[in-house]
Amino acid sequence: MDILYKILIDPFLQMGQAPDLFVQTLWEGLVAGVLYSLIALGFVLIFKASGVFNFAQGIMMVFAALTLVGLHAKGVPAFLALALTVVVMLVLAIGIERLVLRPLVNQPDIILFMATFGLTYFLIGLGEVIFGGEPKTMITDALYLPRGSYEWKAFGGFVAFQKIDIAAVIIASVMVAGLAVFFQKTRIGRALRAVADSHKAALSVGISLEQIWVIVWFTAGIVALATGIMWGARSDVSFALQILALKALPVLILGGFTSIPGAIVGGVIIGVGEKVGEFYWGPLLGSGIESWLAYVIALVFLLFRPQGLFGERIIERI
Amino acid sequence: MRAPSEKDVAAGDVLLAVEDVSLSFGGIKAIRDVSFDIRKGEIRAIIGPNGAGKTSMLNVINGFYTPQQGRIRFKGKTRSKMRPYDAARGGIARTFQNVALFRGMTALDNIMAGRTLKMHRGLFWQMLRFGPALREEVEHRRAVEEIIDFLHIEHIRKTPVGRLPYGLQKRVELGRALAMEPDLLLLDEPMAGMNLEEKEDMSRFVLDVNQHFGTTIALIEHDMGVVMDLSDRVVVLEYGRKIADGTPDEVKKDQGVIDAYLGVAH
Numbered sequence: 001m002d003i004l005y006k007i008l009i010d011p012f013l014q015m016g017q018a019p020d021l022f023v024q025t026l027w028e029g030l031v032a033g034v035l036y037s038l039i040a041l042g043f044v045l046i047f048k049a050s051g052v053f054n055f056a057q058g059i060m061m062v063f064a065a066l067t068l069v070g071l072h073a074k075g076v077p078a079f080l081a082l083a084l085t086v087v088v089m090l091v092l093a094i095g096i097e098r099l100v101l102r103p104l105v106n107q108p109d110i111i112l113f114m115a116t117f118g119l120t121y122f123l124i125g126l127g128e129v130i131f132g133g134e135p136k137t138m139i140t141d142a143l144y145l146p147r148g149s150y151e152w153k154a155f156g157g158f159v160a161f162q163k164i165d166i167a168a169v170i171i172a173s174v175m176v177a178g179l180a181v182f183f184q185k186t187r188i189g190r191a192l193r194a195v196a197d198s199h200k201a202a203l204s205v206g207i208s209l210e211q212i213w214v215i216v217w218f219t220a221g222i223v224a225l226a227t228g229i230m231w232g233a234r235s236d237v238s239f240a241l242q243i244l245a246l247k248a249l250p251v252l253i254l255g256g257f258t259s260i261p262g263a264i265v266g267g268v269i270i271g272v273g274e275k276v277g278e279f280y281w282g283p284l285l286g287s288g289i290e291s292w293l294a295y296v297i298a299l300v301f302l303l304f305r306p307q308g309l310f311g312e313r314i315i316e317r318i
Numbered sequence: 319m320r321a322p323s324e325k326d327v328a329a330g331d332v333l334l335a336v337e338d339v340s341l342s343f344g345g346i347k348a349i350r351d352v353s354f355d356i357r358k359g360e361i362r363a364i365i366g367p368n369g370a371g372k373t374s375m376l377n378v379i380n381g382f383y384t385p386q387q388g389r390i391r392f393k394g395k396t397r398s399k400m401r402p403y404d405a406a407r408g409g410i411a412r413t414f415q416n417v418a419l420f421r422g423m424t425a426l427d428n429i430m431a432g433r434t435l436k437m438h439r440g441l442f443w444q445m446l447r448f449g450p451a452l453r454e455e456v457e458h459r460r461a462v463e464e465i466i467d468f469l470h471i472e473h474i475r476k477t478p479v480g481r482l483p484y485g486l487q488k489r490v491e492l493g494r495a496l497a498m499e500p501d502l503l504l505l506d507e508p509m510a511g512m513n514l515e516e517k518e519d520m521s522r523f524v525l526d527v528n529q530h531f532g533t534t535i536a537l538i539e540h541d542m543g544v545v546m547d548l549s550d551r552v553v554v555l556e557y558g559r560k561i562a563d564g565t566p567d568e569v570k571k572d573q574g575v576i577d578a579y580l581g582v583a584h
Contacts, residue, residue, distance in 0.1 A: 187437045194420045194431045201418035204380065205498060206406025206435040258422075 011280035020157030025279045026272060031165040033271020034172045035234075038227040039244065040251040040263040041176065042220045047257045048183075049192045049216040050101070052112040056119040058245025060221060063123050064089060065228030065237045066131045069139055078142035089221030090214075097213045105209070106199070124239060133239065138232035140164070145233060168230045175226060179219070180260050192216060196258075250298035256308030265309060270294045332391075333358040333534050334379065334502060339388030341374055341558075348374040349385065350558040356502065361528050362536045363549035363566075367578060370555040372538045373415055376504050379536070380412050381405040393501070407435060411500035413491045415507050415538075421480035425490045428479055429465060432497030433458045465493045469523060485516040492523060496531075503527065505537040509544055517544065524548060546570065554578070 015022040039057065046054040067088050071081035100115050140147065146163035183189040194202045195212045203209065231241055247270070255266025278290040301308065334356045341349040349371045356362045364372050377383040379390060381400040389396050392408060400408075411432070420428050437454055466475055469489050474482060479490050488508065495503055508524065509517045521544055527533050539545045545552060546566040554562040554575050562572040569575055 187434060190423075190427060190431055191434055193423055193427075194434075197420035197422055198418045200382070200414065201420060201494075202431075203382070203402035204406065204412050204414075204418070205432050205494060206403055207431075208403045 019155035020159050024159045025275050029272030029275030033268035034169050035230055036247050036251050036271055037264045037267025038172050040248040040267055042223040043248055044263050045216055045220045048196045051109055055116040058242030059120045059123045060224040061228040062242050063127050064225035065232045066127050069136045069237050070131045072139045078139055090218050093214050093217035093221055096217050101213050135236035135238035138237055140233045164233050176264055250294040253298040254301050256310045259310035262308055262310030331358050335391040337389045339385045341385045347558050352560045354553045354563055356536050358534055360550040361548055363545045363552045364538050366555035371558040376506055380410050409501035411495035411498040412504035413495050417487045417491055419479045419491055424476050425479055426475040428490055429462045429493045429497045432494040465496050469493050485512050503533050503535045507538050
């Protein structure tokens, strides 16, 4: 009985007794969730347009952040470095289309998936050669990203909002809204969805696969850059960050691989679930819930709703 | 209406000519030394037994395959290599044997996708849905609604096409090709898998497209009755070779064609 009390009742009592702590936990979870969403968004973009799970999304994020920091360290002004990094991501997108995607066109998806593994290790090697392996600090101040925090006195205590977290949430929301409109309302967005559904039909109406792939990888590169800046500002810029990209997997399973809103909602559910689970239930199991809870939630979803919350229902005619 | 220019092909002139085309996949020769032409304004049928190279021929014409030998002359310009993108830009539209639609998109969006090459306004304005970009979207939407009316598919315009029955999917696919306002429309077995009523509907659409819009049509079809009724001229392929070419009546009487279809005693 004691254990049931600890699992089912005690955590909620704690939430009620210290609402300020609870709100703080929710906020932390929301911020982490938004950042997961951004990573997941990079995956969704490429999955929508080419049906490929891009394993290299994590390293693209690290590579973008390293390029930005590295250029600034060489004495390039911060915003020029940002612009140059965008150019580097464009060159990368064109290179990937030319050297990886084009030769593999019409191959099974698994081949393209394996190619993104190759791309990952190539980018790790390239990044280490150019920038070295040691962790670096994100140039937060030079980019005028805010520091410090607001304190909100409420619930008989206070809740602290880091300004950088608020900035992250705002930037992520703007990017997501922009991408959603881009996909739904523009000619190129329609072409992207068309390519995702059928290559040959897209070709027959005059959509250029090469152009679409460059656009989509470039967009994913921009998302990777934004994610890299935000994650880099919270910790260091290092190759270890790409492991975080794997957190996008449960987010995608939850939200559906093809849905932009799904990536957002999935990210927030995972982020909040992790933090709340860690804070209130963590002590019961010895802490460390954070590292696996997301995958358990994803597993439950796979059992009951394999297409995710917002994914397209899989209907096959037999 | 724009004034006719030198580049325009008058009705009855050759719109597209296939010249000595050979295509092989490894050791398999899909097409051997085939030549024929398609004249402006006609309905041209390509027939032949299974494996005769008909679909390969369409794929050569719209640039999916590049023939090892021979040339394609389209609107007076000769190309040995033409990519699908260039073909679409040049005014060649097509449908596929097993229906290739954008399954996750609605019928309306599928047909709108056919207007891709005709929309030019900047991305930024399209996202804001403002000014010229909005006018452009409205204008193309109107053209697409006309096609939807023409094909009698108003009731399914918002349905994701993956859920539609086969016959309607074929109609949406035709709609997407028509949205490109093509000079040459390639139809790969437009009536395959249809019942009699659906076949009659589709035949009427093909004739209407040809007569009202003046679109030149090349079609592959197995149903001989349909071919003989619809087409102005027929080219017959067997094992990648051309064995006959002429009006339906001429082809029907050709001994080689009869042998190819009915088999011949050795």
